[in-house]
Amino acid sequence: MLLKFTCYLLPAVFFCQFLFAQNEITVKESYELQFKARKIVETELKDLFNIVSNADFETKAILDIIHNSHSGTFNKIFDNSSVIIEDDINPGYRTPSNTRDVPVDRYLTDLDLLYTKTNTPSIVFTILKVSNIKKYKETYVKVYFTSFFRNQHKRIDTAYNVNNRVAEVFMKKDGKGWMASIARIGFFNPTDTTDDFTNDVTLLRNVNANTLSQDSISAMREMKSIEEQLRAEENKKLIETQQKENEAFNNLMQEGEKAFDISDYTTAVQKYKDAQALRPYDPMPNAKIKMVAKAKSTSELSKKDLFNDLILKAKTSVRRREYKEALDAYGNAREIDPVEIALYDKEILDLSNKYRQIDKLQELYKIGKFKDAISEYNSLIKKNKNYSDYYLGRGKCYDRLGENSKALKDFNTAYELDNNNIDALAQSADLYRRMNKYPEAIRDYNSYLILDKENPKIYLELSNLRMLNNNSLTEAIDVLDIGLKIKSLQVLPDLYLRKGLLLVDKKDYKNAVTNFTSVIKIDSNHGFGYFSRGRTHLLLKQVQNAAYDFQSARDKGVDSQYIKQMSAYAESFYERAAMKFNNNQQDSAMTLINYAISVYPMTDKYHYNKGEYFFAGAKYPEAIKSYDRTIELNGNYTDAFYKRGLSWYHLSEFNTAVKDLTEAIRQNPQYLVAVKRLGDSYFYLNNYASASANYEAAIKLINSSKANNNELAGEVYNLLGKAYYHQNNYEKSISSLRSAIGKDKMMAEAFYNRGLSYYKSGNLESAIEDFKQAVSLNAKPAIWNYYLAKASHDKKNFGDASNYFNSALTLDTAKKFADAYYLRGKSNYELKNWQAALPDYQLVSAQRLDSGLSSFNYEMATVYLNQAKYDSAIAYYNRDYVKDSSNGFLSYGIASAMLLKGKVDESLVWFEKCFKTKQKREKDIKNDPLIASIQDDKRFKALLKKY
Structure with a gap:
């Protein structure tokens, strides 16, 4: 028995080897493919999601990352831009069965826009299982995993749950080896993983027929344990390779840290970039690069330069009467150079005394x-009339009390006593501006800049x-340019802003964009x-x-008035789109509605109208996508459910249409057209x-x-x-159609439909009357003429039937009514219009349409x-006679034909056969004009008398 099994086994092995050659994937390679499939999901896909949802990345950077992930040359993890993902961003x-398919670019864009961002990773994957290697058109692996979004959806309050997800990963071989790319991501049921053997590839093994012996069965049994050992060894190698990659990444990050610690920023950035190349979707290298850039910008000055800069800042703050800031600057300078700062100890002491004297009075000012x-201040001035700061402080108080002349007098005195008291100039200039004395204000600000050119607020x-x-405009811009040209000025983004x-007011839009870009470079959250x-x-x-x-403005945060303004821009595009659409300029309408959506993508009605434009052009799949987006933004947008249902209806997807139309009616039970269209969908089902x-x-x-809906009522009754x-309830059908005709006496279809019900219920007279009325209103439908002819035929109105069959067959270009040829022939047959009947009978015979016509x-x-x-x-009589020789009518017909051919003797034989059956009436025989020539024949009379 063992020998017999081995004999069967050998050909099987050779056959398997032939099959293996078609796939050319070894057991060893399969472990590599599974490892890479797991890695692209567990590491790269998860990191990509966490980058897109990371608040530290700019909008432009996110868009580039999204594009590169499916269409780039580097860092591409999706097979192409058409990869479909079952949406789980909506919690x-x-x-x-409860999701929607979206292209990868749309999915990632939604993740960017709709999911709440944080500075730390918030999306967690847990790998459950990796499938066997599979092949349909491509070699692929399924990776089953769970996904959990920790943060909230921006628009939907529902918290996320852990979702079961599966990624289909294509494995393609090139000169560098096997490359993984994600081809699809969707949901799965946990039971789906139990028997996941569909499309499994049979793998190449290092066994051939020459090595098999009598105990090959045992050898084959041992193969599994050998492969398990091979898997363990291969997994070990792959893990070691991964560990080496991790080690290389960590080493680069550590080297970057070391370089950063010694302020070697160039080396630090390079190390972080090298690490980023190893893990393109890990957010850490990018964060470190940003940290280095920030540190580099603050430490490019040498210690000496930084010390001098702090001293200059302190002296400027003193002139501005910002004493606390001045003391802080001196303190920071002391930390940098404790020896050099001793040269300024006296100034610092005097400044501390001034600050103590003024601080209490400033607090009184602050609290009103x-x-x-x-x-x-009056008490202090009496003691020391030459101290500038007292006049400055008192002037600011007079200013707040609205005593402008006293305030200006004190500001002027303060400046006269100390020409370095530039805050007095700033205060007087500000007061002059509020008093609408612009030349005086300009004079004082110009005087200020002579002493301090580095205060951006003054410009x-x-x-x-x-x-x-x-x-x-020119003078206003020139002032700003003067400030922007001062290299030592700590430029505020407001200067560029x-x-x-x-420049916008000047209509110099291109240069305006350049300056706004400078604002954003200085403050990326502006x-x-x-x-x-x-x-x-x-x-x-x-x-x-x-x-x-x-979108960036909304993400970074702007006042509500600018949110409203952005909405207004979008609304303008929306309204212009509607006008174009109403004027039948659909291409322009589509362009404008796309602009509205781009400018303010979270407005449901924009997506709805886009769907309407697609719908009007019968582009129903595209319309459905827009209605999808509308419903995602507003789950109570009833019209969107209705129009999406209507789109599915037009695509003949009636089951799906029923779901949407049912939801529209649930939201609005009075939605008449939705109720009617739901009935239509069920009808087609x-x-x-x-x-x-x-x-x-x-x-x-x-x-x-209360509205006059006679036309619609007639349509619904019909x-x-x-x-x-169709339910064979002809009584109710006739009643409903009577109501339809009552609403619209010109509704030809209602007459036709009622005629059908009359016809099916056996009321031929009423059926013919309705069919005639339908045809009189609209003679074109072939089927209407056909049923009118059929009813007339059944009523034995053969002349009318023949005429109506003529009309039906002329109109029947699709050749649907094959039996009409026979029925027309039969009508002429009954009319004994033999010449007209013959072509129809011949056609029926030639096309073998006589099946079932006994x-x-x-x-x-x-x-x-x-x-x-x-x-x-x-010949035709004989066709039936051979089957039924007792049929007297057949023998009579043959006898008649024989007689007319001149074969009288043979005809008498057939007449006798007929007469024996006694089926043919004697009266009919004697009155038959076809056999008049034999009526007086004695033999014929004898036969007739005999039987």
Whole structure:
């Protein structure tokens, strides 16, 4: 028995080897493929999701990362840009039956826009199982895992749950080895992993027939343990390789840290970039690179330069009467050089004394006790009339009390006593501005800049004053340019922002964009900078660039007035799109609605209208996508459910249409057109009971409405009649169709449908009347003429039947009514119009349409007989006679044909056969004109008398 099994086994092994060659994947390679499939999901996909949802990354960087992940040359982990992902960003989507398919770019963009971002990873994957190697058109591996989003959806309050997910990973071999790329991500049920053997590849093993012996069965049994050992060894190698990669990554990160610690920023950045190349979707290297850039910008000065800079800052703060800031700067300088700072000890001591004297009075000013502060200042001035700061402080209090002349006098005195008291100049300039004395304000700010050119706020104030004084954009911009050219100035983003806004007013939009870009470079979280650049991009008709900036502005945060303004821009595009659409300019409408969506993507009605534009062009799949987005943004958008259902209806996806239409009606039970269309969907699903129930509901809604809906009522009654007809409830069908005709006496289809119900219930007269009325209103439908002909034929109105069959067959270009040829022939047969009948009978015979027509051969023979085609007549009579020799009519026909051929003797033989059956009436025989020539024959008379 063992020998016999071995004999069978050898060919099987050779055959398997042939199959293996087709796949050319070894057991060893399979472990590598599974390892790489697991890695691309567990590491690269998870890191990608966490980068997209990381608040530290700029919008442009995120967009680049998303693009590269599916279409780039480097860092590509998806097979192509058409990869489909079953949506789980909406926390309500949790199963394959309750989700939607989105392209990878859309999925990642939604993750970027809709998921709440943080600075730390918030998306967790846990690998459950990796499938065997599979092949359909491509070699692939399934990776089953769980996914959990820790943060919240921005628009939906529902918390995320742990989801079961599966990734299908394509494995492609090139010169470098096996490469993994994700081809699809979806949901799965836990039971799906139990018997996941579909499309499994049979792997190459190092066994051939030559090595098999008598105990090959045992050898094959041992193969499994050998392969398990091989798997363990291969996994060990792969893990070691991965550990080496991890070690290399960690070493690079550590080397970067060491370089950073000794301020070797160039080396640090390079090390972090090298680490980033090893793990392109790990956010840590990017964070470190940003940290280095920040540190580098603050430490490029040498210690000596930094010390001098702090001393200069302290002296400037003193002139500005910012004593605390001055003391802080001296303190920081002492930490850098404790020896050199001794040269400034006296200044620091004097400054400390001034600060103590002024601090109490400044606190009174801060809490609004201006009169108490003035009283204190008066006492101090009496003791020391030459101390500038007392006049400055008192002037600020007078200013707050609205005593402008006293305030200006004190500010002037303060400056006269100490020309380094530039805060006095700033205060007087500000007061002059508020008093609308712009020349005086400009004078004092100019005096300020002679002493301190490094206060960016002064340039901003001067720029504003140039506009207030003589509305000169050029002078206002020139002031800002002066400030921006001072290298030692600590530039505030507001300088570039102000210049950009002035350039917009000057209609120099390109340079305005440049300045807003400078704002963003200085402060990447400057929401208003993004907004301003976006607004300028709109003026340049660069809508997509504007859209990116507006999204960044919303992410970074801007005042509600700018949110409203962005919404207004989008609304303008939306309204213009609607106007274009109403004027049948659909391409322009689509462009404009896309602009609206780009500028403000979270507005449901924009996506809805985009769906409407697609719908109007019968682009139903595209319309459905837009309605999907509408519903995602607003689950109570009833019209979107209705139109999505209607789109599925037009695609003949009636089951899906039913779901959406049902939801629309749930949200609005009075939604008449949705109720009616739900009935239509059930009708096409052959669920006529549900169809009629919905049509009845629609009728109730129509009847309860005050509007004149006769046309719609007639249409629904007609459909209701059809639904009852298909349920064989002809009584209700006729009643409903009577109501339809009552609403619209010109509704030809209703007459036709009622005619059908009459016809099926046996009321031929009423059926013919309705069919005639339908055809009189619309003679074109072939089927209407066909049923009119058929009813007339059944009523034995053969002349009418023949005429109506003529019309039906002329109109029947699709050749649907094959039996109409026979029935027309039969009508002419009954009319004894043999010449007209013959072509139809011949066509039916030639096309073999006579199946099931028991009397066809007899009728055909009779037509031939009456057309003097006696041989053909005899042939067709014989076709039935051989089956039934007792049929007297057949023998009579043959006898008649024989007689007419002149074969009298043979005819008498056949006449006798007929007479024996006694089936042919003697009266009919004697009155038959075809056999008149034999009526007086004695033999014939004898036969007739005999039987």
